[in-house]
Each structure stands twice: as C-alpha cells, then as structure tokens.
Amino acid sequence: MKKFFITFIIICPIIFGQNNFFSKKEIPVFRPNIHTQFLIFKVNDQFQVTYLYKIPYSRIVFEKVDDHFESGFELTLEIKNRTNTFVKREFVKDKLVSKSFEETISNTIYLENFLTITLPKDEYIFQVIFEDKLVNRQRPQIPVNLSLNDSIKNYSSLLIEKKNQNGKYLVANFSGMLPYSKENYDMIFFSRKFEEGKKVKITISQNDSVYLEQFSKPINFGRPVFSKINDKVSITFDSTYTLNGIIINDINKKLDEGEYLLRIISDDDKELDTDKIKVTWLNKPFSLNDSDFALEMIASIEPEDAFDQLLKRKLPSSELLKLYWKSKDPTPGTAFNELMEVFYDRVDYAETNFRNLSGTSGAKTDRGKIYIQNGAPDQIERGVNSDGKITETWYYQSPKRIFVFVDIRGDGSFRLESK
Structure with a gap:
C-alpha cells in the first residue's frame, strides 16, 4: 500500500501538473448518422x-x-x-x-x-x-x-x-x-x-x-x-x-x-x-470544425515560406481555408474537394491515434505528420532498440520509404529517428 501511495504521489504531479492537461481539445466520438x-x-x-x-x-x-x-x-x-x-x-x-x-x-x-x-x-x-x-x-x-x-x-x-x-x-x-x-x-x-x-x-x-x-x-x-x-x-x-x-x-x-x-x-x-x-457535409472530418486548427494543419504539407505567405492575407481562417483548397481542387467543376477530404480524414486519424499521454495533439507528433503527408503505411513493425526503447517502423512500398520512430520517454511520444 505504501509503495502504491508513493508511486501515486510521484506520477500525479507529472501528469496533472502539465500545463492545460484538462483543457486539451477533446477528440469527438464519431457516431454515424441514422x-x-x-x-x-x-x-x-x-x-x-x-x-x-x-x-x-x-x-x-x-x-x-x-x-x-x-x-x-x-x-x-x-x-x-x-x-x-x-x-x-x-x-x-x-x-x-x-x-x-x-x-x-x-x-x-x-x-x-x-x-x-x-x-x-x-x-x-x-x-x-x-x-x-x-x-x-x-x-x-x-x-x-x-x-x-x-x-x-x-x-x-x-x-x-x-x-x-x-x-x-x-x-x-x-x-x-x-x-x-x-x-x-x-x-x-x-x-x-x-x-x-x-x-x-x-x-x-x-x-x-x-x-x-x-x-x-x-x-x-x-x-x-x-x-x-x-x-x-x-x-x-x-x-x-x-x-x-x-x-x-x-x-x-x-x-x-x-x-x-x-x-x-x-x-x-x-x-x-x-x-x-x-x-x-454528413461525415465531415471533425478537424474542420475548428478553422484555426484546420488552417494550422496545412503547415504539415506546405513549405514554411508558402504557409507564411498564405497567412499574410490577413483574412479569417475560414476564408483562408477556402482560398487555399480552391487552389488545390482536382475537380474545380464541382463544389466538393476530394483532396481536402482526404487530407482532413488523415488529420482526424492522426488526432485520434497518435496523441501521447501528455496530451500533445496527435496531428502534431512525428507519426502524425508522416501519416498526414503519406497516408497509411503498408506495413508496421514494433520492436525494442539497444537502449530498451520501443520502436515503430513504417514501410511504404510505392514509392519505397521507411520511417523509424522511437518512444523516447515511454509515454507514446514516438520521435522520428531516421527515414
């Protein structure tokens, strides 16, 4: 009992003492429409x-x-x-x-x-x-x-x-x-x-x-x-x-x-x-419900100078989103933008699956960024490196790419080590 109490005292400040732990944006539970x-x-x-x-x-x-x-x-x-x-x-x-x-x-x-x-x-x-x-x-x-x-x-x-x-x-x-x-x-x-x-x-x-x-x-x-x-x-x-x-x-x-x-x-x-x-939009990606966050995610796929140029237009984030994705629309003859849907579906997946224990946005982690840029890997392997840290290796077949992530802190914060 003493051991449990001491462990509780040590862990609680680490988790609950983090800035904005309880104010992190909640991931909505998706319930498809009837x-x-x-x-x-x-x-x-x-x-x-x-x-x-x-x-x-x-x-x-x-x-x-x-x-x-x-x-x-x-x-x-x-x-x-x-x-x-x-x-x-x-x-x-x-x-x-x-x-x-x-x-x-x-x-x-x-x-x-x-x-x-x-x-x-x-x-x-x-x-x-x-x-x-x-x-x-x-x-x-x-x-x-x-x-x-x-x-x-x-x-x-x-x-x-x-x-x-x-x-x-x-x-x-x-x-x-x-x-x-x-x-x-x-x-x-x-x-x-x-x-x-x-x-x-x-x-x-x-x-x-x-x-x-x-x-x-x-x-x-x-x-x-x-x-x-x-x-x-x-x-x-x-x-x-x-x-x-x-x-x-x-x-x-x-x-x-x-x-x-x-x-x-x-x-x-x-x-x-x-x-x-x-x-x-019946199955709208939840990441689009926050236009500021949705706009910020574009930085995952655009060079820093191009993203800065977009922000210099001094328009509301909702308008900047429309302008950006209109310029990338593969089917300009229709209202729906398939590329935008694919991108924010990936953002949703990253937010849901790659958030770590400290509450960092899943889309802003290394695994999240790679997923947003490349989509789902063809194969994932988990292992342990020489330092006893958990590793995760992602394999893409076309084009051929390999990304290696290491859980440095043991809290799910997988850092990109090599690619």
Missing part, C-alpha cells in the same frame, strides 16, 4: 405517408453464427390522432446477414427499408420505435407531429441516386438534406401547378448568387410505389394516377454547405413553386 424521413403524397382524398430509414451496421448488434454474422431488427410505427386516440400500428422486420466482422462495424453499409401507410386528413402523432431483436433493446425516437391537410405541401420531393435498375430509381435518404459529397444526385420535384409538356425554369440560389439553372418539361410520373432491390429502397410509379414532376439533374454538384432557395418558374415568368434546400 437517416430517417417522412414522404407525403396526396392520393385523391387520402394521404400516402412513407417512412424511410437507413441505419449503419455499426449501430446494430450482430452475433456470430457458424461462418457468418446475423442480426434481427424491427421497426414499430404507432400513430395517434390529435385527441391522442390510437389510430394504427405497423411493423417492419429485417433479418441481416453479414459474411465478415468488418461489415458489422461499418459506418458505410446500411440497413435500408421503408413503411408506407394511407391516412385520411387529420393531425397525427407518429411514434417510431427501433428494436435490436438480438438484445431486445428498444430505442424510441422523438415523436413527430404531422398535419395532413390541403394547406401543407402535398407532394414530397425525392432525392435519387444516379443508378437506375430495371426502370426503378434508387432512393437516396439523407433525412431530407442534400449531401455535400463527391457523389452527385438527382431530384424528382412534384407540383400540382405543373402542366405536362410545358417548359419550366429551375434555379437554385443563395443571396444574390445563382448556382444552378436548368430547363425541363414536366411529365406524368404517377403515384410513387416503394419496394426493395438488393437491400436498397427503390421506387416506381403507378401511372394510373396523375402526378406531374420534373427531374433536376446533378442537383448538389455545384452546391457548397449551406441553405439555398429552389424556385420553379413558368415559361411566362410566373413563380410556380419554391422550396428551401439544406446542403450538409
């Missing part, structure tokens, strides 16, 4: 309501069964009216099978499904409950109030992927937002004011700047009919019902993060319809 969306379509005197959901596998519990992994998932939708009277309850059950453990913890492989119901005019409360059947854990979602009447927008727009399988569109569900991403999407926009075959102009603007202008002729799509193809939600249309719409191609291609106004204008310059659009 995407849900209600789509409303008026059909005669009724309303067709479709609830879409898309859940990353990493948010679902799996168990190993023989040579694969399984999970069960159930969605319950309970509906009450404005007097809190029970109206309807619907279920959807999914059985998931995965061949690898890596898939079960993936943030980019999803369970996608939907539930469609038809309701008369009224005000409703929708209570959605997710349940992992494997652990019998229910996760009630925040109740949603929907007023189904003629005063609301009677037809939801549909975001669709560029792929089209057997005449069916694949639905892109991002909780009603447009993704700021390298993938481009189309939107089907419906309106009661559209006349089939009569040309309309589509504009998307922000303040006084117009980012998209297209012309299109509405066609009769019909009533949306949802189904699943290869674990993806798809949509076809029942043309026996008249519902005119237009396809807006590559709607997110030139849109940066932010809010925009979508306007549909007739051939005789009358406004037919409008909608607000929000563009969001």
Whole structure:
C-alpha cells in the first residue's frame, strides 16, 4: 500500500501538473448518422405517408453464427390522432446477414427499408420505435407531429441516386438534406401547378448568387410505389394516377454547405413553386470544425515560406481555408474537394491515434505528420532498440520509404529517428 501511495504521489504531479492537461481539445466520438424521413403524397382524398430509414451496421448488434454474422431488427410505427386516440400500428422486420466482422462495424453499409401507410386528413402523432431483436433493446425516437391537410405541401420531393435498375430509381435518404459529397444526385420535384409538356425554369440560389439553372418539361410520373432491390429502397410509379414532376439533374454538384432557395418558374415568368434546400457535409472530418486548427494543419504539407505567405492575407481562417483548397481542387467543376477530404480524414486519424499521454495533439507528433503527408503505411513493425526503447517502423512500398520512430520517454511520444 505504501509503495502504491508513493508511486501515486510521484506520477500525479507529472501528469496533472502539465500545463492545460484538462483543457486539451477533446477528440469527438464519431457516431454515424441514422437517416430517417417522412414522404407525403396526396392520393385523391387520402394521404400516402412513407417512412424511410437507413441505419449503419455499426449501430446494430450482430452475433456470430457458424461462418457468418446475423442480426434481427424491427421497426414499430404507432400513430395517434390529435385527441391522442390510437389510430394504427405497423411493423417492419429485417433479418441481416453479414459474411465478415468488418461489415458489422461499418459506418458505410446500411440497413435500408421503408413503411408506407394511407391516412385520411387529420393531425397525427407518429411514434417510431427501433428494436435490436438480438438484445431486445428498444430505442424510441422523438415523436413527430404531422398535419395532413390541403394547406401543407402535398407532394414530397425525392432525392435519387444516379443508378437506375430495371426502370426503378434508387432512393437516396439523407433525412431530407442534400449531401455535400463527391457523389452527385438527382431530384424528382412534384407540383400540382405543373402542366405536362410545358417548359419550366429551375434555379437554385443563395443571396444574390445563382448556382444552378436548368430547363425541363414536366411529365406524368404517377403515384410513387416503394419496394426493395438488393437491400436498397427503390421506387416506381403507378401511372394510373396523375402526378406531374420534373427531374433536376446533378442537383448538389455545384452546391457548397449551406441553405439555398429552389424556385420553379413558368415559361411566362410566373413563380410556380419554391422550396428551401439544406446542403450538409454528413461525415465531415471533425478537424474542420475548428478553422484555426484546420488552417494550422496545412503547415504539415506546405513549405514554411508558402504557409507564411498564405497567412499574410490577413483574412479569417475560414476564408483562408477556402482560398487555399480552391487552389488545390482536382475537380474545380464541382463544389466538393476530394483532396481536402482526404487530407482532413488523415488529420482526424492522426488526432485520434497518435496523441501521447501528455496530451500533445496527435496531428502534431512525428507519426502524425508522416501519416498526414503519406497516408497509411503498408506495413508496421514494433520492436525494442539497444537502449530498451520501443520502436515503430513504417514501410511504404510505392514509392519505397521507411520511417523509424522511437518512444523516447515511454509515454507514446514516438520521435522520428531516421527515414
């Protein structure tokens, strides 16, 4: 006990006595988004309501069964009216099978499904409950109030992927937002004011700047009919019902993060319809949330004099970031900058994995800098040198490079010894 107490007294001043130990920037815990969306379509005197959901596998519990992994998932939708009277309850059950453990913890492989119901005019409360059947854990979602009447927008727009399988569109569900991403999407926009075959102009603007202008002729799509193809939600249309719409191609291609106004204008310059659009970088690297830190990281890849020249512009760090990465954009015809994404994904990885016990930013350590500059090594070997210090050797195959790091202080502060 005495030995433990003495050790505690010695170690505590070393750790807790360090400057700003508790004020070091915390590394956020990444929890991938669960995407849900209600789509409303008026059909005669009724309303067709479709609830879409898309859940990353990493948010679902799996168990190993023989040579694969399984999970069960159930969605319950309970509906009450404005007097809190029970109206309807619907279920959807999914059985998931995965061949690898890596898939079960993936943030980019999803369970996608939907539930469609038809309701008369009224005000409703929708209570959605997710349940992992494997652990019998229910996760009630925040109740949603929907007023189904003629005063609301009677037809939801549909975001669709560029792929089209057997005449069916694949639905892109991002909780009603447009993704700021390298993938481009189309939107089907419906309106009661559209006349089939009569040309309309589509504009998307922000303040006084117009980012998209297209012309299109509405066609009769019909009533949306949802189904699943290869674990993806798809949509076809029942043309026996008249519902005119237009396809807006590559709607997110030139849109940066932010809010925009979508306007549909007739051939005789009358406004037919409008909608607000929000563009969001859904899996944005967390290092970009602090523009000062993100700007500082550029020094990892730029010569000192070039970085100093950038800072001499005396602009806010957020503006300097835009200027710098615009000059490095490999695809200037689109809003999304793939090179910027790769760079700050590396910064995030370095921050998360290379921070030492003293709280030094992982991106500012020697291993962090090498990782940011070169990406993940092809091979890593750990060993002990002649001084009894832990070493870490990184091997890159193309081009061939070797970096040797030594943990000098024994606190994870690996210093670059040779390259």
